[in-house]
Amino acid sequence: MVQPHAIGRLSLYRRLLTDHLNPGTQFVFSHELATMARVSPAQVRRDLMHLDSTGSPSKGYRVDELVASLGNELDHPTGQLVALVGIGNLGRALMTYFQGRRERLAITAAFDRDPEKVNRVYQGCRCHHVEELETVLKRDNIRTTILAVPAADAQRMADRLVAAGVRGLLNYAPVPLRVPNDVYVEEQDMTTALERVAYFARERRPPRRED
Amino acid sequence: MVQPHAIGRLSLYRRLLTDHLNPGTQFVFSHELATMARVSPAQVRRDLMHLDSTGSPSKGYRVDELVASLGNELDHPTGQLVALVGIGNLGRALMTYFQGRRERLAITAAFDRDPEKVNRVYQGCRCHHVEELETVLKRDNIRTTILAVPAADAQRMADRLVAAGVRGLLNYAPVPLRVPNDVYVEEQDMTTALERVAYFARERRPPRRED
DNA sequence: GTAGCGCTGTGAGGCGATTCACAGTATCGC
DNA sequence: GCGATACTGTGAATCGCCTCACAGCGCTAC
Ligand SMILES: NC(=O)c1ccc[n+]([C@@H]2O[C@H](COP(=O)([O-])OP(=O)(O)OC[C@H]3O[C@@H](n4cnc5c(N)ncnc54)[C@H](O)[C@@H]3O)[C@@H](O)[C@H]2O)c1
Ligand SMILES: NC(=O)c1ccc[n+]([C@@H]2O[C@H](COP(=O)([O-])OP(=O)(O)OC[C@H]3O[C@@H](n4cnc5c(N)ncnc54)[C@H](O)[C@@H]3O)[C@@H](O)[C@H]2O)c1
Numbered sequence: 001m002v003q004p005h006a007i008g009r010l011s012l013y014r015r016l017l018t019d020h021l022n023p024g025t026q027f028v029f030s031h032e033l034a035t036m037a038r039v040s041p042a043q044v045r046r047d048l049m050h051l052d053s054t055g056s057p058s059k060g061y062r063v064d065e066l067v068a069s070l071g072n073e074l075d076h077p078t079g080q081l082v083a084l085v086g087i088g089n090l091g092r093a094l095m096t097y098f099q100g101r102r103e104r105l106a107i108t109a110a111f112d113r114d115p116e117k118v119n120r121v122y123q124g125c126r127c128h129h130v131e132e133l134e135t136v137l138k139r140d141n142i143r144t145t146i147l148a149v150p151a152a153d154a155q156r157m158a159d160r161l162v163a164a165g166v167r168g169l170l171n172y173a174p175v176p177l178r179v180p181n182d183v184y185v186e187e188q189d190m191t192t193a194l195e196r197v198a199y200f201a202r203e204r205r206p207p208r209r210e211d
Numbered sequence: 212m213v214q215p216h217a218i219g220r221l222s223l224y225r226r227l228l229t230d231h232l233n234p235g236t237q238f239v240f241s242h243e244l245a246t247m248a249r250v251s252p253a254q255v256r257r258d259l260m261h262l263d264s265t266g267s268p269s270k271g272y273r274v275d276e277l278v279a280s281l282g283n284e285l286d287h288p289t290g291q292l293v294a295l296v297g298i299g300n301l302g303r304a305l306m307t308y309f310q311g312r313r314e315r316l317a318i319t320a321a322f323d324r325d326p327e328k329v330n331r332v333y334q335g336c337r338c339h340h341v342e343e344l345e346t347v348l349k350r351d352n353i354r355t356t357i358l359a360v361p362a363a364d365a366q367r368m369a370d371r372l373v374a375a376g377v378r379g380l381l382n383y384a385p386v387p388l389r390v391p392n393d394v395y396v397e398e399q400d401m402t403t404a405l406e407r408v409a410y411f412a413r414e415r416r417p418p419r420r421e422d
Numbered sequence: 423g424t425a426g427c428g429c430t431g432t433g434a435g436g437c438g439a440t441t442c443a444c445a446g447t448a449t450c451g452c
Numbered sequence: 453g454c455g456a457t458a459c460t461g462t463g464a465a466t467c468g469c470c471t472c473a474c475a476g477c478g479c480t481a482c
Contacts, residue, residue, distance in 0.1 A: 168412025
């Protein structure tokens with residue numbers, strides 16, 4: 001019913017409301033959120049339709065109520081732990097970036113196989129040897145993982161993660177993963193992204209709506 | 212005519228053919244590429260339809276010919292230069308990752324405003340002060356840029372880049388950019404990506420095709 | 423009190439992307 | 453040589469997401 005794109009926008013709306021609104025703003029209209037998110041007002045209203053928070057004509061949506069509803073939809077009620085596998089250049093950047101950003105979505109387990117990194121602490125999170133993967137994931141009941149290992153190891157690591165109970169994977173390795181279809185994978189393929197940008201920086205009409 | 216998703220897949224096909232095929236393989240079938248790319252065979256054939264390389268029944272597509280055609284479609288004939296703005300944790304990871312990966316798509320200009328970083332060399336690429344942005348971009352005729360500055364600076368920097376002639380932007384700052392609509396922007400929003408993965412790791416049926 | 427305005431919530435329709443399904447064809451076995 | 457086979461290329465059908473458009477309504481002005 002609620003599809004990936006819509007969930008992504010809900011996440012964006014929340015961030016815009018909490019981080020990029022004049023502090024003290026009590027109400028927003030769909031067209032204001034739409035402008036910030038670069039989508040149409042109708043899109044915003046449709047996305048918010050299923051939430052329990054409802055807008056009023058003439059005032060719009062109560063910001064605090066909306067943020068709460070969004071949290072309700074997006075966050076695990078008591079908090080959800082995330083594992084990060086591969087503490088290389090990208091892994092460390094991600095660790096720095098995500099840490100402390102959301103109360104209910106924190107990286108609490110890191111893994112690598114490089115002895116240099118094992119047992120070092122990154123952003124308050126100790127790096128385990130990758131052999132402890134299964135133990136730690138099961139102990140902490142972790143179902144969400146960021147994968148930042150080299151391409152050659154990605155599929156094997158994904159298999160282990162899935163076997164250990166992981167149901168959501170954010171994959172930075174530039175190879176599409178094969179997983180059972182009750183596991184959600186999001187491919188974050190930066191090479192593709194850059195090549196696409198390069199392509200459209202040159203060729204043809206760029207595919208975007210007027211405004 | 213050729214849409215962003217299709218271009219993204221072409222980029223992926225090429226990478227799969229060059230990096231993940233048994234060396235020596237001379238032909239591939241659409242269903243083989245499809246399996247590697249995690250898409251349907253019909254999708255592969257449709258994507259390749261417009262290329263000048265054509266498949267043969269009973270043999271499939273010639274790999275070398277296909278790779279050449281893909282390069283033909285995706286690459287700038289004589290090479291395309293890319294700028295990277297913001298040499299922080301993420302910027303440095305990206306620099307390391309992209310450098311030397313494609314002959315015709317290389318990061319050749321880096322910018323930051325931190326005096327610590329200016330004039331240091333990262334992956335063979337000297338970091339300029341951001342005030343030299345316009346000069347360098349125009350001198351090298353750069354139209355493709357990766358943006359990895361803090362959210363607060365992203366829009367302003369995007370405006371400067373567009374004014375300096377940039378027509379394609381890969382944005383890592385977690386704020387959607389407002390640009391004229393002859394400029395192509397790709398938002399790489401990692402927070403959204405992680406929150407979406409977390410969401411689908413919990414809730415409902417995951418949205419994927421059988422196989 | 424009531425008219426007017428401008429917004430929300432949403433059914434219906436439209437549109438782009440994907441899949442279906444098959445005609446056309448190169449190859450193989452005999 | 454010729455039938456069987458399995459693939460490509462592609463028109464047509466389908467699907468899912470997004471936008472249109474408007475009924476319903478709360479607020480404001482007077
Ligand atoms: N750096 C980037 O900006 C960037 C961009 C796009 C994609 N990627 C992809 O992300 C992945 C990581 O990139 P990176 O730049 O951080 O590489 P990196 O080489 O710096 O880091 C890889 C890390 O993974 C660890 N590792 C290797 N095999 C492992 C295994 N089997 N189990 C656990 N840990 C293992 C290594 O010890 C290392 O710490 C790669 O697949 C890369 O292609 C990176
Ligand atoms: N680190 C990550 O993994 C990650 C993940 C997702 C998104 N991001 C986003 O990417 C961006 C960069 O992240 P980071 O972790 O590298 O941050 P960072 O603070 O490490 O680096 C930012 C860099 O930009 C430079 N900078 C700041 N203002 C500038 C300006 N006006 N002109 C030129 N350079 C300027 C700073 O000197 C610094 O070197 C941020 O917007 C961040 O939200 C980062």
